[in-house]
Amino acid sequence: xxxxxxxxxxxxxxxxxxxxxxxxxxxxxxxxxxxxxxxxxxxxxxxxxxxxxxxxxxxxxxxxxxxxxxxxxxxxxxxxxxxxxxxxxxxxxxxxxxxxxxxxxxxxxxxxxxxxxxxxxxxxxxxxxxxxxxxxxxxxxxxxxxxxxxxxxxxxxxxxxxxxxxxxxxxxxxxxxxxxxxxxxxxxxxxxxxxxxxxxxxxxxxxxxxxxxxxxxxxxxxxxxxxxxxxxxxxxxxxxxxxxxxxxxxxxxxxxxxxxxxxxxxxxxxxxxxxxxxxxxxxxxxxxxxxxxxxxxxxxxxxxxxxxxxxxxxxxxxxxxxxxxxxxxxxxxxxxxxxxxxxxxxxxxxxxxxxxxxxxxxxxxxxxxxxxxxxxxxxxxxxxx
Ligand SMILES: [Fe+2]
Numbered sequence: 001x002x003x004x005x006x007x008x009x010x011x012x013x014x015x016x017x018x019x020x021x022x023x024x025x026x027x028x029x030x031x032x033x034x035x036x037x038x039x040x041x042x043x044x045x046x047x048x049x050x051x052x053x054x055x056x057x058x059x060x061x062x063x064x065x066x067x068x069x070x071x072x073x074x075x076x077x078x079x080x081x082x083x084x085x086x087x088x089x090x091x092x093x094x095x096x097x098x099x100x101x102x103x104x105x106x107x108x109x110x111x112x113x114x115x116x117x118x119x120x121x122x123x124x125x126x127x128x129x130x131x132x133x134x135x136x137x138x139x140x141x142x143x144x145x146x147x148x149x150x151x152x153x154x155x156x157x158x159x160x161x162x163x164x165x166x167x168x169x170x171x172x173x174x175x176x177x178x179x180x181x182x183x184x185x186x187x188x189x190x191x192x193x194x195x196x197x198x199x200x201x202x203x204x205x206x207x208x209x210x211x212x213x214x215x216x217x218x219x220x221x222x223x224x225x226x227x228x229x230x231x232x233x234x235x236x237x238x239x240x241x242x243x244x245x246x247x248x249x250x251x252x253x254x255x256x257x258x259x260x261x262x263x264x265x266x267x268x269x270x271x272x273x274x275x276x277x278x279x280x281x282x283x284x285x286x287x288x289x290x291x292x293x294x295x296x297x298x299x300x301x302x303x304x305x306x307x308x309x310x311x312x313x314x315x316x317x318x319x320x321x322x323x324x325x326x327x328x329x330x331x332x333x334x335x336x337x338x339x340x341x342x343x344x345x346x347x348x349x350x351x352x353x354x355x356x357x358x359x360x361x362x363x364x365x366x367x368x369x370x371x372x373x374x375x376x377x378x379x380x381x382x383x384x385x
Contacts, residue, residue, distance in 0.1 A: 034118070035117075035118075036121035038125055040079070040080075041076060041077055041079065041080035042076065042077070042080070042127060043074050043075065043077045043080075043237065044073070044074065044131050045074040047070040047135060048073075049071050050067055050068075050071070051067075051068045051069050051070070051071075051231075052066050052067060053066055053067070053068045053243070054066065056221065056247070057223045057225040057226075058246065058247075063201060063243045063245060063277075064275065064276075064277070065136055065137040065201075067135070067136055067137040067138075067241075068221075068242070068243055068247060069219075069231055069240065069242040069243070070135050070240055070241045071231075071240075072238045072240050073135075073238060073239060074238050075128075075131070075206060075238060076122075076206065076237045076239075077237065078236075078237060081236060081237050084122075084206075084208055087111075087115065087117075087118055087119050088108060088111070088116065088149070088151055088208070090116075093108060093115045094108070096111070096115075097109055097115070099286045100286075100357060101357045101358065101359045102194075102357060102358055102359060103194045104152060104359070105154070106153040107152055108151035109146065109151070109283075109286060109287060110146045110287060110291065111149070113145045113146075113148070116149065119148065119149045120145070120149075123142050123148045123149065124142065132202075132241060135241045136202050136243070138202075138274070139269065139270040139271065140201075140202055140270060141268065141269075142266070143200045143201075143266040143267055143268045143278060144266075144295040144296065144299065146283075146287060146288075146292055147266040147283075149263050150264040150265070151208075151262070151263055151264070152251065152260075152261070152262045152264065153259070153260070153261050154253070154254065154261075155258065155260075156258055157258070161213070161257055161258045164255045165213055165255075165256040167255075194250055195222070196249070196360065197244065197245055197246065197247065197248050197249070197282075198245050199279045199280055199281055199283050200244075200245055200266035200267065200268060200278045201267065201268055201269065201277060202241060202242065202243055202244070202268075203241070203244045203264050203266050204239050204240070204241050204265050205234065205240045205242070205263070206234065206237075206238070206239040206262065206263040206265075207233065207234040207236050207238055207260075207261075207262055208236065208261040208262065208263055209236060209259050209260050210236050210257070214254045214256055214257035216233075216252050216253055216254045217233040217252060217253070218230040218231060218233050218252050219231045219233060219240070219242070219249055219250070219252070220249060220250050221249045222248035233251075233254070245277060245278075268299075272303040272307055273310070276303065278296075279347055280292060280347045280348075281347075281360055282359050282360065283359075284354045285354060285355055285356055286356075286357065290351075293348055296347065300340065300344045304337060304340060304341070307336075307337065311330075
C-alpha cells in the first residue's frame with residue numbers, strides 16, 4: 001500500500017498545520033546533509049533521575065527492564081536538531097509521509113530510510129545507542145526502520161499562540177488572587193495523542209521545537225497505584241526514555257507556543273535471546289502495511305534463526321560429547337519459540353482487516369491528576385553516573 005493511501009481518511013480531524021510548516025520547509029535551502037558525527041552532534045548529559053517501574057506501582061519484572069521513565073536529559077546539539085528538522089520538514093517527506101489518526105491529528109512516519117539519511121544514521125549510531133541503552137537498563141536497537149524518527153506535530157499561528165499566552169497570564173493573575181483555590185486553571189489536559197500503550201518496549205522522545213513560552217506538553221502516566229502522574233516534557237534538543245509498552249500514557253497539549261514537534265524512536269532489546277513483546281496494534285492503521293509486515297516478520301524470523309542456531313549448536317555438541325539429550329531444555333526452548341511464532345502470527349492481520357487511520361485508545365476512567373509532592377511515594381530513584 002502506498003503511503004498516499006493512508007492519507008485519504010474521511011471523518012478524521014482536519015490538519016491545520018499545513019501552511020505554517022510548508023512556509024518553514026520551503027524557505028530554507030537544505031544544506032548537503034553531513035553524516036551524523038557523535039562528537040559534533042551529541043551533547044549528552046545524564047538525566048537527573050530515572051523512575052523505576054516499582055516507583056510507579058508496577059513489578060520490576062513487568063517489562064524488559066526495571067526502568068519506567070527518565071527525567072528529560074540533553075541529547076543533541078542545536079546543529080543536530082536543525083539537521084533533523086531540515087530532513088523531517090522537507091517537501092518530499094511532508095508530501096509523502098504525513099498521516100493522521102483518531103488519536104493524533106498529524107504524524108510523519110516511515111521516511112527515514114528513504115528520505116532522511118542523517119536521521120537514519122543518528123538512530124543507528126553506536127554511541128547514541130549506548131547512551132539510550134544505559135538509561136533503559138538493557139541494550140537496545142531501533143525496533144524497525146519504519147519506527148525511526150516518528151514525528152508528532154502540533155502547530156498554531158502566531159496569533160493563536162499569543163492569545164493563549166495572554167489567557168495563561170490572565171489565569172495566573174486570577175490564580176494568585178484566589179490564593180490557588182481554583183487549582184491550576186492555565187493547565188490544559190487535552191492530549192496531543194490520546195491514552196495508549198506503545199507497541200514497542202522502549203521509546204525515546206526528542207523535542208525538535210523551541211519550548212520558550214510553552215505551558216504544558218507533559219506526558220501523563222497511568223500508574224500502577226491507579227492514579228495519573230505527569231512527567232515533565234523535554235526542551236529542544238532534550239529527550240525522555242520510557243518503557244511505553246507497559247505504561248498507559250498520553251502526551252498533553254502544549255499552550256502558548258507556535259509549534260510542538262517531537263521525534264519518537266522505538267526500540268527493542270538487542271539480544272535475540274531476550275523476550276520481545278513488540279506488537280503492531282498502534283501502528284497498523286498509520287503505516288505502509290506491506291512494509292510494516294515485511295520488517296516485523298523479518299526481524300522476528302531473524303530472532304528465531306539466531307535462537308535456533310545457538311540451540312542446534314549446543315544440541316550437537318552435547319551429543320558429540322556423549323551426553324544424554326536434555327529433553328527438558330529442548331521443550332522449554334520449543335515452548336519459547338512457539339510463543340514467538342504465535343505472537344507474530346497474531347500481529348499479522350489480513351490486509352482487509354486493517355482500518356486505516358485507526359489507533360486503539362485505552363479507556364482510562366476517573367482520571368485524577370495527582371499534584372501532590374510524590375517524593376514520599378517515589379523512594380527508589382536510580383541515580384546514574
Ligand atoms: Fe506513546
